[in-house]
Amino acid sequence: AQKITQTQPGMFVQEKEAVTLDCTYDxxxxxxxxxxxxxxxxxxxxxxxxxGSYDQQNATxxxxxxxxxxxxxxxxxxxxxxxLGDSAMYFCAMRGYILTGGGNKLTxxxxxxxxxxx
Amino acid sequence: xxxVTQSSRxxxxxxxxxxxxxxxxxxxxxNMFWYRQDPGLGLRLIYFSYDVKMKEKGDIxxxxxxxxxxxxxxxxxxxxxxxxxxxxxxxxxxxxREQYFGPGTRLTVT
Numbered sequence: 255a256q257k258i259t260q261t262q263p264g265m266f267v268q269e270k271e272a273v274t275l276d277c278t279y280d281x282x283x284x285x286x287x288x289x290x291x292x293x294x295x296x297x298x299x300x301x302x303x304x305x306g307s308y309d310q311q312n313a314t315x316x317x318x319x320x321x322x323x324x325x326x327x328x329x330x331x332x333x334x335x336x337x338l339g340d341s342a343m344y345f346c347a348m349r350g351y352i353l354t355g356g357g358n359k360l361t362x363x364x365x366x367x368x369x370x371x372x
Numbered sequence: 373x374x375x376v377t378q379s380s381r382x383x384x385x386x387x388x389x390x391x392x393x394x395x396x397x398x399x400x401x402x403n404m405f406w407y408r409q410d411p412g413l414g415l416r417l418i419y420f421s422y423d424v425k426m427k428e429k430g431d432i433x434x435x436x437x438x439x440x441x442x443x444x445x446x447x448x449x450x451x452x453x454x455x456x457x458x459x460x461x462x463x464x465x466x467x468x469r470e471q472y473f474g475p476g477t478r479l480t481v482t
Binding site: 258260263287289291296297298299300301304345347358359360362363364365 | 405474
């Protein structure tokens, strides 16, 4: 069974500063994928970034980067130069690598509510 | 761009009613999913489908059923709505790596 743990229910950050959102995971799958999604107050889930378990480098997408530490089973999201529009709920999720049938299932964490302040 | 639409943003139903939540995607994706989202619990998978007429139970299927008669449409059915099914329901579709989500339906059962 897969499990995702997000231990920060809420975070505050000043505008233009960097912030790290924590995510740890547990799985027995030899290969897997890790995702981060953003959910603004409007409710829609927006895909941010992906890291494969065998990827050699940490994933980056614009101001988002994923600090992947495989031995520690952590996949923290780093947002650089925070903006007011980054205020949202952020979810970490995991999927096994069998991309058929049940292997496509995502397991989500409980989320971190980020508030960016002036 | 992938578009996933859900039939309603807000829905209020009475206990015991049969409720249909509809989801449509326009990218010919094989896989579609229904989640419910509750505060402090994150998203939990109710059912998913990897082909027309094919479905599998997720983590919390009790009290729900699904239908996928056409590839683009995946319906979630609450056979007899109960107050503990008050929640946000999110539909997603997937053709490649990531899942694309609809805007969600906030269902209140009174």
